Amino acid sequence: xxPLAARLxxxxxxxxxxxxxxxxxxxxxxxxxxxxxxxVLMFAAMASAWNLxxxxxxxxxxxxxxxxxxxxYAFAMILHNQQLTNGYVPFVWLPVIGVIGALLGAPVAxxxxxxxxxxxxxxxxxxxxxVQTLAFNLHSLTGGAQxxxxxVAPFPAATFELPFYYVLLxxxxxxxxxxxxxxxxxxxxALAAVRADEDKAxxxxxxxxxxxxxxxxxxxxxxxxxxxxxxxxxxxxxxxQFAVDPLITIAIVLMTFLGxxxxxxxxxxxxxxxxxxQQYLAYQLGASQFYLIAYALVFLLIILxxxxxxxxxxxxxxxxxxxRASIANPDRSPSLVDSVEVxxx
Amino acid sequence: xTDLLAVSGVRKVFGGVxxxxxxxxxxxxxxxxxxxxxxxxxxxxxxxxxxGYLKPDAGRVTFAGRDVTRHGTGRLYRHGLSRTFQxxxxxxxxxxxxxxVVAGGYRWWQLGAPRIRRADxxxxxxxLAEFRLAxxxxxxxxxxxxxxxxxxxxxxxxxxxxxxxMLDEPTAGVNPVLVDTMEQHxxxxxxxxxxxxxxxxxxxxxxxxxxxxxxLDAGRPIFQGAPPQVQQNPLVLDAYLGS
Numbered sequence: 001x002x003p004l005a006a007r008l009x010x011x012x013x014x015x016x017x018x019x020x021x022x023x024x025x026x027x028x029x030x031x032x033x034x035x036x037x038x039x040v041l042m043f044a045a046m047a048s049a050w051n052l053x054x055x056x057x058x059x060x061x062x063x064x065x066x067x068x069x070x071x072x073y074a075f076a077m078i079l080h081n082q083q084l085t086n087g088y089v090p091f092v093w094l095p096v097i098g099v100i101g102a103l104l105g106a107p108v109a110x111x112x113x114x115x116x117x118x119x120x121x122x123x124x125x126x127x128x129x130x131v132q133t134l135a136f137n138l139h140s141l142t143g144g145a146q147x148x149x150x151x152v153a154p155f156p157a158a159t160f161e162l163p164f165y166y167v168l169l170x171x172x173x174x175x176x177x178x179x180x181x182x183x184x185x186x187x188x189x190a191l192a193a194v195r196a197d198e199d200k201a202x203x204x205x206x207x208x209x210x211x212x213x214x215x216x217x218x219x220x221x222x223x224x225x226x227x228x229x230x231x232x233x234x235x236x237x238x239x240x241q242f243a244v245d246p247l248i249t250i251a252i253v254l255m256t257f258l259g260x261x262x263x264x265x266x267x268x269x270x271x272x273x274x275x276x277x278q279q280y281l282a283y284q285l286g287a288s289q290f291y292l293i294a295y296a297l298v299f300l301l302i303i304l305x306x307x308x309x310x311x312x313x314x315x316x317x318x319x320x321x322x323x324r325a326s327i328a329n330p331d332r333s334p335s336l337v338d339s340v341e342v343x344x345x
Numbered sequence: 346x347t348d349l350l351a352v353s354g355v356r357k358v359f360g361g362v363x364x365x366x367x368x369x370x371x372x373x374x375x376x377x378x379x380x381x382x383x384x385x386x387x388x389x390x391x392x393x394x395x396x397g398y399l400k401p402d403a404g405r406v407t408f409a410g411r412d413v414t415r416h417g418t419g420r421l422y423r424h425g426l427s428r429t430f431q432x433x434x435x436x437x438x439x440x441x442x443x444x445x446v447v448a449g450g451y452r453w454w455q456l457g458a459p460r461i462r463r464a465d466x467x468x469x470x471x472x473l474a475e476f477r478l479a480x481x482x483x484x485x486x487x488x489x490x491x492x493x494x495x496x497x498x499x500x501x502x503x504x505x506x507x508x509x510x511m512l513d514e515p516t517a518g519v520n521p522v523l524v525d526t527m528e529q530h531x532x533x534x535x536x537x538x539x540x541x542x543x544x545x546x547x548x549x550x551x552x553x554x555x556x557x558x559x560x561l562d563a564g565r566p567i568f569q570g571a572p573p574q575v576q577q578n579p580l581v582l583d584a585y586l587g588s
Contacts, residue, residue: 187456189439193447196436203398203418204427205450205505214456 010180010264018173025165034161036279038233041168042226043275046248047255047267048175049222054253055261056182057215058195059113062249063124066131067101067220069244071227073135073142074100076238079150087153090232091167094225101224102217109216113209116198128246135240142240152236164233171229172268175222179264187211195262247292251275254295257302260309269310274298348407349374349509349540350395350426355404357390357564364390366564368404372509377531377541379555381548381575383584387564388544389431392513396428397421409508423450425508431517433494437487441478441497444486445469448501469504476500476530492523499530503539510534511542516550528554552576560584 021041025034046068054060074097079090112123135142142148155163182188190211193201202208231238252267255274260266278291306313350372357365365387372378380388393399395406397418406414408426416424435444446465451458473479476496481489486497495515502510512531516524524547531541531554545551551558552572560568560575562584568575575581 184460185456186451186458186460189443189447189460190456192439192443193436196438197434199398199418200430200434200436201447203396203422204448204501205419205422206447207419207453207456210453211456 014173014176014180018169021169022166025162031161032283034165036276036283038161038165038168039279040272040275041165041172042230043251043255044268044271045168045172045175046223046226047252047259047271048172048179049219049226050252051256051261051263051267052175052179052182052219052222053212053216055256055263055267056179056188056191056195057212058191058262059212059216060117060121060253061124061216061219062121062246062253063108063112063127064220064223064252065245065248066124066128067105067223068227068230068248069131069135069240070104071097071101071224072231072238072243073148074224075228075231076148076150077141079232080148082151084151084154087155087163090153091163091229094167094171094228097228098221098225102221105217105220106213108220109213110209113212113216125246125249128244128249132240132244135244145240147237147239149237150231153232164229167229168226171222171225176264176268178218178222182215183264187214191215192262250295254298254302257309258298258306260311260313263309263311263315266309266311346373346375348372349409350542351407352391352395353405353407355391355394355401355406357387357394357399357401363564365394365401368561368565370559370566370569372540372542373557374508374540375535375538376557377535377543377555379551379558380542380544380561381546381551381558382561386561386584388561389513390564391561392428392511392544396426396511422505422507425506426511427502427505427507427509428511429495429498429502429513429515431513433491433498435486435489435494435497435501438485440483440485441489442466442469442473442482444497445472445501445504449504472500472503475533492519495519495523495527496530499527503534507539509540509542511544513544514546515543516545516547524550 024037029037046064050061050064075090075093078093084090108127112120112127115123136144138144153160153163182191190201190206190208193204193206194208194212198208227243231243234242251274252271255270256267257270258274259268259270274295277294281291281294302309308316348371352371353369355365355368356363368387368391380391382388390399394401397413397416397420401414404414405412408421408424411424413421413424413426436447439447442461446461446469449465449468469482470479473482476499478493478497478500481493486494489497495518499512499515515527515531519527528550531543535541543551543555556571557569558572558575559566560578560581567580567584568578570578
């Protein structure tokens, strides 16, 4: 493959993916299918955002649902007591909410990322429960357990899901674009070094602290924006137990692990598989918590069969095959550079 | 000859063990200095203190005339003091060339630049050719043999154009051919003006390559001199063989 083709291929692949998703709703899908796709996109965007810190930096945050909730409440507070005549106007607030989430995330990261691995996971899940407790108890701001109300989005019932679908598609594309740009830049190189051996990375002058805080901030900023869209989709009221829900964190971590950490497409693939499965089962079996058993089974499956996730496992097999081909016929086989790129995508 | 590195009255205690105890020594610029001693004599602890991986309980470390006692590892690296480890530490999920580029150092304002620029590849290419790693440049470091990893780690520390390279057991676990290769690379770099401080258990390697040799026992230097003097010194013989 020529260098130009190698450079254009990811853009073509990404463009095709977004293009297909953009035309899917035009085929007159039923509401339940569109609703399912809205949630698939929502979780795909969040899993991609989580991957920036949990995958690329190797810091398994369990506190992302806190920022999802912060985004949701920030959005609900902005709209509280407002009259909406144009349903699209509130989306203008999304970048502001993203910046707020990122700014709140920076000091959290600067403190929490002094710890590593399991301790970091515990610190961040503690943050999640602190935010949830605040959401329950700061009645004047959040409405407490009674929830916080705001105007329902004035979209026609026949196409109610579509604006949310497209906004979430944009957020997913943004998360993937940022992931891709990170992986192709020296930030990605620094994060990969941190993930492999942080002490050694610091010892060779890598700005480990800076890149970790950057990755965390961008990641939680994106998550806050998704939280805001989720709030708007909740038909006029949000409750703390759903806005700051540990199951959201568990879902996005599981999706990323299933698809493949530190890869561009892994979190998206994981989200498509798990969220589609969960939503489908919910429609078939009724709203229940049975899917949690399925989550446990998927966790076991990953631990036992796919410890690196689907994409890295498949890519590794491809890579081995190419190496064998390369040894057998050095002139005709693809280069090893391409093979490494395959593993990362 | 001026001292590039000076350690003065350094002490490090772990629980009840004095790993380094009132240790003072210096490394002259342009030398290949060896730091030897029996197991547990405090060589690696001293290495870790000098390179910022451990903070001393007392004492002072000076590098190129600057007090660097409390400096972090990255800052020391940028000042020109780099090191390798007993067990080769490379980044396994980065390619060989990426291992070199990341060690080349870049500041925060360069973080947005492409992962591997053409200039990076050219710069790394010289070292890869020198260390005969050009053929595996695009393989993941995880796929290299242990000896190749040792070479890669050594090549990587040279990316930052260091003034002092500290090698922690460069020949440990590698075959005799690679020991010769390693020695050759050290000699070439030394000729190019790099100062070395080497911790090593292979005394033949040390006697061939290093001068002076500092002998450490129970956390402090007991003797310093040229190889023939070290071989005949009764204190050194006592430390290694027992009295």
